[in-house]
Amino acid sequence: MAKFLIADDHPLFREALGSALQLKFPALSLVQSDSLDSTLKALSEHDDVDLVLLDLHMPGSGDLYGLIRVRQDFPTVPVAVISGSESLEVVSKVMGFGALGFIPKSSSSEQIAAAINSILEGDNWVPEALRDKIQKISDEDRDLAQKVADLTPQQYKVLYLIHNGLLNKQIAYELGITEATVKAHVTAIFRKLDVYSRIQAVLLAEKLQLEPPGKGTQEEVSKNG
Secondary structure, three states: OOEEEEEOOOHHHHHHHHHHHHHHOOOOEEEEEOOHHHHHHHHHHOOOOOEEEEOOOOOOOOOOHHHHHHHHHOOOOOEEEEEOOOOHHHHHHHHHOOOOEEEEOOOOHHHHHHHHHHHHOOOOEOOHHHOOOOOOOOHHHHHHHHHHHOOOHHHHHHHHHHHOOOOHHHHHHHHOOOHHHHHHHHHHHHHHHOOOOHHHHHHHHHHOOOOOOOOOOOOOOOOOO
């Protein structure tokens, strides 16, 4: 029996994907999560998950941070990103940062099943049209991703809000924590990213193209996968 974790904050999509997968994989066991926090919790509670189907834009995540965090905390669990975006740059970074597959949400159930079977057999999978176009990520990007992987989810939220121009008092209000806690997070962020100012932290965030990490930030992210 296989066990998959569907990590996506759209319940209708989770239900539709789960139903389609159960038709293709008899005796399949499914676990669902709707945020980065609940995904990490589910993985800690289910050490027999065979594959994570990960949305890039869940609350608490934001672009590539969710993938980086899951790969850092659970390096032996295969991850396939399933997304509404089919940008070559995004696909290249997803694969470069450790995903075994990139499955567009526009794929048919047959295509998704074929992709999953390929990944479970140990192969990488991306849409055929992109297979010869995937670009290797730079050593600089890889180094930055490793630094970001050292940030806790809460520190990542603080980093995003710094990137968005908020002051410590505003960050404290947005996240419902004290200003002293924000200052402690900022100190930890500077140390982990090896920077000495908010401007340097912002520049690093921009190089990684960090996106809003969902709920708990200044604004709600428009959802497109």
